Amino acid sequence: MLLLDAARAERQRSMEVLIPRGNPRVNESLATIDVEQLRGKRAVVMGLGSFGGGVGVVRFLASRGAAIRVSDPRTDEQLADSVAELAEVPEIDWRLGGQDWSHFKDADLVVINPAVRPDHPLLSRLAGSRIPLTTEMNLFWQLNRGRVIAVTGSNGKSTTTALIHALLEASGRRCWLGGNIGRSLLPVVDQIKPDDWVVLELSSFQLERLSWLEARPDIAVVTNFSPNHLDWHGTLDAYATAKKSILRWQTETDWAVLNATDTNVSSWPGSGRRVFFNCCTQQLPADAAGLAGNSIGVNIDGHRQSVPLDGFRLRGRHNRENAQAAVAAALIAGVDEASIERGLSQFEPLPHRLQLVAEWEGRSFYNDSIATTPESAIAALDAFDEPIVLLAGGYDKQVDLSEFAAAIGRRARAVALLGTTGPRLASQFNSQTPPPHLVATSFREAIGWTIEQSAPGDVVLLSPGCASYDWFQSFEDRGRQFAVITRELTDATTVSQDADSDWPPVSPHCRRP
Numbered sequence: 001m002l003l004l005d006a007a008r009a010e011r012q013r014s015m016e017v018l019i020p021r022g023n024p025r026v027n028e029s030l031a032t033i034d035v036e037q038l039r040g041k042r043a044v045v046m047g048l049g050s051f052g053g054g055v056g057v058v059r060f061l062a063s064r065g066a067a068i069r070v071s072d073p074r075t076d077e078q079l080a081d082s083v084a085e086l087a088e089v090p091e092i093d094w095r096l097g098g099q100d101w102s103h104f105k106d107a108d109l110v111v112i113n114p115a116v117r118p119d120h121p122l123l124s125r126l127a128g129s130r131i132p133l134t135t136e137m138n139l140f141w142q143l144n145r146g147r148v149i150a151v152t153g154s155n156g157k158s159t160t161t162a163l164i165h166a167l168l169e170a171s172g173r174r175c176w177l178g179g180n181i182g183r184s185l186l187p188v189v190d191q192i193k194p195d196d197w198v199v200l201e202l203s204s205f206q207l208e209r210l211s212w213l214e215a216r217p218d219i220a221v222v223t224n225f226s227p228n229h230l231d232w233h234g235t236l237d238a239y240a241t242a243k244k245s246i247l248r249w250q251t252e253t254d255w256a257v258l259n260a261t262d263t264n265v266s267s268w269p270g271s272g273r274r275v276f277f278n279c280c281t282q283q284l285p286a287d288a289a290g291l292a293g294n295s296i297g298v299n300i301d302g303h304r305q306s307v308p309l310d311g312f313r314l315r316g317r318h319n320r321e322n323a324q325a326a327v328a329a330a331l332i333a334g335v336d337e338a339s340i341e342r343g344l345s346q347f348e349p350l351p352h353r354l355q356l357v358a359e360w361e362g363r364s365f366y367n368d369s370i371a372t373t374p375e376s377a378i379a380a381l382d383a384f385d386e387p388i389v390l391l392a393g394g395y396d397k398q399v400d401l402s403e404f405a406a407a408i409g410r411r412a413r414a415v416a417l418l419g420t421t422g423p424r425l426a427s428q429f430n431s432q433t434p435p436p437h438l439v440a441t442s443f444r445e446a447i448g449w450t451i452e453q454s455a456p457g458d459v460v461l462l463s464p465g466c467a468s469y470d471w472f473q474s475f476e477d478r479g480r481q482f483a484v485i486t487r488e489l490t491d492a493t494t495v496s497q498d499a500d501s502d503w504p505p506v507s508p509h510c511r512r513p
Contacts, residue, residue: 035143039065044104046122047113048072048082048096050474055085056184057111057136062089063187069093071103078473107131111139114180114205117232137179137206140186141215146176146196149329150215152207152246153223153259155376156322159314160223161201162350163326163343168197170343171335175199180206182476197333204229208242214249219332220272221257221325222246225264226375230398244268257328259321260288275300275332277324289328291320296327305337311345315354316383318376352479354380354463358492362456365486368463369479372397374404377465381411384461389454391446391482393418393425394466402428404465409434414453416446419470443471443478447485460486 043066048054054070061068068089075097076083086092095103104110104122109132116123126133151161158181168175176192178185179200185192192198200217202210225243233239247256247270259265260276279290289298296307307327309320323344330340349355351367358365364386371377372394381388390412392404401421405428408415414436417425422439429435436453440446450460462482472478486492 035064035139038109040067041108042067042069042106043109043111044069044071044107045111045113046071046099046104047116048074048079049113049115050079050082053136053184054113055082056186057139058086058089058092059187060136060139060189061111066109067091067093069095069103069107071095071099073097073099101125104131105129109134111135112209114203114209118208119234135206135209136184136186137200137202137210138213140178140184140189141210141213143189144185144192144198145194146192146198147194147333148217149197149199149219149221149333150179150202150217150246151200151221151223151325152202152204152243153221153265154226154228154243155373155379156223156318157201158370159319159350159353160221160322160325161199163322163347164221164329165199166347167326167330167335167340167343168199168333170346171330171339173197173333173335179203202246204239204242205232207245208233211242211245211248215245216249216251216254217246219255219257219329220246220250220270221329222259222265222268223322223325224259224262224375226373227399228373228397231396240264244270247272255329255332257325257332259325275328277328278321289324291324296320296324298328298331300328300331305331307337307340307344309344311341313345313347314349316379318379318383319354352475354383355479357483358486358490360486360490360492363451363454363458363460365460365482365492366462367479367482368461369468369475369482371463371465372467372475374399374401374407374465377404377463378407380461380463381407384459386457386459387413387455389413389450389458389460390415391418391450391460391462392416392464392466393422394420394464394471394478395469396420396424397467401425401465405429413458414450416440416450418443418446418464419466421466443481444485444489447482448489451486451489 043061045054045058048070058068070092072079104126110126112133112135149164151157161181165175165177175197176185177199180203181201227236229239247268250270250272252271254272256270256272257275259278261278275287277289279288284290284297284299286299289296294309298305327340352369355367356364357367368380371380388411390408392415401424405425409429412435417437417439426437426439438449454460468475468478
């Protein structure tokens with residue numbers, strides 16, 4: 001059943017307006033910018049980053065003939081991978097290893113990296129100028145002609161996004177995968193057709209600035225909400241406001257797929273038609289999805305459908321919740337049950353997400369480096385029945401770690417504690433007999449200790465519950481190092497071929513007849 005055709009004409013008309021609304025000064029400035037008239041304009045990319053968005057926007061600007069400057073406080077050595085990806089782009093004015101007003105004062109356009117904090121002093125100065133500001137995702141949103149399924153949440157959004165894309169792909173639809181999941185679609189935006197589906201993972205950073213556009217996805221999916229990124233947003237209310245913007249400008253012709261058991265998410269305001277997942281399936285209400293044994297039941301428009309999970313290979317209840325959200329979104333988009341069942345059975349765990357990367361002498365090594373919140377790490381601990389030797393901790397995002405420490409005490413046989421939050425976690429073990437633990441001074445020391453502490457039949461699990469930025473460039477870097485060092489310290493059999501490779505390993509789009 002295709003439920004969105006009635007909304008498409010209106011949405012296409014709205015997409016023709018390429019001027020962001022909201023901040024009057026931004027409005028006034030961006031009203032003078034036309035992406036078709038970027039040739040020769042001075043465009044400054046504020047933060048190249050390591051997640052693909054900065055590289056994508058540089059390639060896009062180059063294709064439009066802009067004169068490009070890249071400004072980033074990190075050095076060319078720290079950004080080596082991203083810089084190497086742009087080797088074929090001519091005449092970039094590189095300003096790396098520092099950042100000041102001289103990089104921006106003569107700009108015709110500044111494209112802000114999502115990681116740049118709202119309180120950055122140069123942003124305040126830019127806001128007081130008449131230099132137009134935008135982001136990679138905002139540019140894509142303005143130019144995209146396809147139908148959008150947008151996914152956000154504090155945990156599970158990457159897996160849910162990739163699952164939705166896989167279900168669309170299994171049905172033979174032409175679809176594209178991008179956003180915060182690690183792939184910029186901006187360089188290929190001209191290839192996206194009105195009948196295509198675009199599946200985007202959106203972070204709170206991206207959503208905060210997408211609110212300039214009053215961005216309105218055809219289908220919005222919210223997996224859950226819990227405190228996160230308070231170091232960036234400042235307060236929990238500011239973080240929630242950014243997340244809520246995914247629903248804020250939807251109309252009655254749009255859809256919102258929301259977590260029924262998350263009282264924060266289920267009560268968020270919005271005008272889109274709502275479908276709730278995590279519902280009781282014994283008496284499944286209208287516009288709802290839930291688990292019924294080993295199947296997902298969905299009731300939309302009075303039509304109850306059931307999709308088996310027999311071939312679904314992702315571990316843990318949290319991944320079955322992600323599957324519920326993905327199945328509901330796919331059914332709304334018109335995917336048939338057979339294609340959904342096939343897509344679920346073919347879906348492989350994403351790198352760095354409860355990914356089995358090695359086996360050695362009866363031990364299984366799982367890379368869950370994506371677990372950058374306590375809630376996601378607790379879900380990973382609950383996904384295993386086997387004894388767990390854990391690696392946890394990292395960069396301090398100023399969130400409460402007490403429940404995570406309690407879960408470690410209940411579920412981990414031993415734990416190596418990493419990074420800035422390692423001592424904090426150790427101090428919060430409140431049982432009289434805390435698990436054996438090591439506050440490690442290096443990642444290699446931590447991995448070696450967990451191997452020594454483990455026994456045949458154990459799971460050695462990297463699920464940090466914290467961000468990676470104190471010891472690593474990114475969570476991907478942390479996960480790759482885990483796989484590599486594990487193999488170096490053992491004669492482990494490599495289980496996953498892309499255990500230490502970049503992601504995503506697949507094409508961002510599918511083009512089946």
